[in-house]
Amino acid sequence: MSIYRNRIGIILVALAVCWFACEEADYQLDNLSDPLNLGLTPPAIFFHPSSFNIDVNDTFSVKLYSYDLPDVAGAHLQVLYDRGSLQVDSVITDTLFRIEADPLLFMDDAEGVLDVFLFAMPTQTVENVSGTDAMARIFFNVISPGISELVYGDSTRIVNAQNIPVQIESYGKAVVDAQ
Numbered sequence: 504m505s506i507y508r509n510r511i512g513i514i515l516v517a518l519a520v521c522w523f524a525c526e527e528a529d530y531q532l533d534n535l536s537d538p539l540n541l542g543l544t545p546p547a548i549f550f551h552p553s554s555f556n557i558d559v560n561d562t563f564s565v566k567l568y569s570y571d572l573p574d575v576a577g578a579h580l581q582v583l584y585d586r587g588s589l590q591v592d593s594v595i596t597d598t599l600f601r602i603e604a605d606p607l608l609f610m611d612d613a614e615g616v617l618d619v620f621l622f623a624m625p626t627q628t629v630e631n632v633s634g635t636d637a638m639a640r641i642f643f644n645v646i647s648p649g650i651s652e653l654v655y656g657d658s659t660r661i662v663n664a665q666n667i668p669v670q671i672e673s674y675g676k677a678v679v680d681a682q
Contacts, residue, residue, distance in 0.1 A: 541675055545571030549675025550653050556680045559645050562592060565653060565677055566637040569599055574631035576664040577622045578638060581656030586615035588651045588681055590644040594619055597637035602629050608639065616656060617641065630664035645681045653677040
């Protein structure tokens with residue numbers, strides 16, 4: 504009989520461990536950088552991160568991010584910035600438009616208006632990309648103190664492989680506080 508009591512005890516302990524181990528975790532989904540918490544309606548584009556506290560003469564980078572983009576193959580991302588406070592250092596491609604090779608990137612920076620042109624390099628089977636991912640990264644130098652914004656300009660346009668524009672529902676912005 505004592506053998507059965509030991510086995511029943513072991514089984515009860517094992518069941519109790521399984522019961523408590525299988526409880527669902529209670530996660531707080533409050534990451535301010537998560538597109539779901541930015542108040543954006545997809546498809547959308549935004550800046551990541553969306554706020555900066557930075558010192559004069561420092562360099563920082565911001566990602567030009569997409570949120571739930573449907574099939575796309577190219578983009579003209581017009582970024583408006585305060586050229587009295589910020590200076591564009593460089594722009595690099597990121598992962599959204601990468602199929603098998605890095606996308607083509609062209610840029611033009613003039614008087615607080617940065618135009619970034621990105622084009623996916625299609626393959627025989629894939630010509631569009633989609634999803635939530637970084638499109639490009641801009642590196643800025645801070646040249647004077649003040650609070651300024653990064654916003655997408657009216658010329659911003661995203662297209663699919665047939666050059667048909669994709670309707671963007673929401674545009675995020677970023678705030679730069681330079682001390």
